[in-house]
Amino acid sequence: MKIPNFRIHALHTKIFTWHKTHKRDLPWRNIQDPYAILVSEFMLQQTQVDRVIPKYHAFLQRYPTIEDLARASLKDVLTSWSGLGYNRRAKFLWQTAHQIMTTHQGIVPETLHELEALPGIGPYIARAILIFAYNTNEATIDTNIRRILLHEFNLPETTPLPDLFSFATQLVPKGKSRDWHNALMDYGSTVLTSKKTGIRALTQQPPFKGSPRWYRGTILRILTQHDSVTLSFLSQKCTISQKQLEPLLHQLQHEHLIVRNKQRISLPR
Helix, strand or coil, X not given: CCCCHHHHHHHHHHHHHHHHHHCXXXXXXXXXXXXXXXXXXHHHCCCCHHHHHHHHHHHHHHCCCHHHXXXXXXXXXXXXXXXXXXXXXXXXXXXXXXXXXXXXXXXXXXXXXXXXXXXXXXXXXXXXXXXXHHCCCCCCCCHHHHHHHHHHCCCCCCCCXXXXXXXXXXXXXXXXXXXXXXXXXXXXXXXXXXXXXXXCCCCCCCCCCCCHHHHHHHHHHHHCCCCCEEHHHHHHHHCCCHHHHHHHHXXXXXXXXXXXXXXXXXXXX
16 A cells, blocks of 8 residues: 555644654664664564663673674673563574674674674664664564554554554655664654554564573573573572473573583583
């Protein structure tokens, strides 16, 4: 469906006018360093903004350049990441830094194809990096933008993502993609919320505490505080049985987030 120009203009005016006086002051918006944007996008996946901000500042202070991150050990990176959850993101970010240093001369790529070839970067993060780091005339859709599109164009919640991308792409104002997406995300998170619209996110987060993800994070946090530990020590600290720990450890080992050497468990060096 082609959106009439007058509707595009009206929506631009509405969103940009609101954003002039209501935009959020977020640290990754005050710098256009592609590396800093890369870090923020990895951190923001499935994590609330207020939890990310202090970790973002601390992480960039510890690793101010992509070269600094690539030189660090995975153990140090996982330690710096501890508390954010979804620890695979830390490993992917670290691997991405290595790959950018070795195959892109330390420069964050500027094409979707090159970005999506990097560890842990899918279509959303790739487009977000192009938009927020390079102001490329791309469209992307997060939970907030999806909700705005469904509401503004009276679309059913079952509208397929490719159809939504058709709408989103038509709406991108040339040369203002960064400002447009910042405005949409702010509007969706503060004005057109899910509570007001009744539009649910595509995926609902399960309860965190006591979940396998919670235990995985707890295991890694314990390991950041010790050179190595035993299975019985972990069992005691996590307050679950060794039998319950085993599948969690197996998965972490499969993802190369821990190392098991005889009776000892540690983070990768």
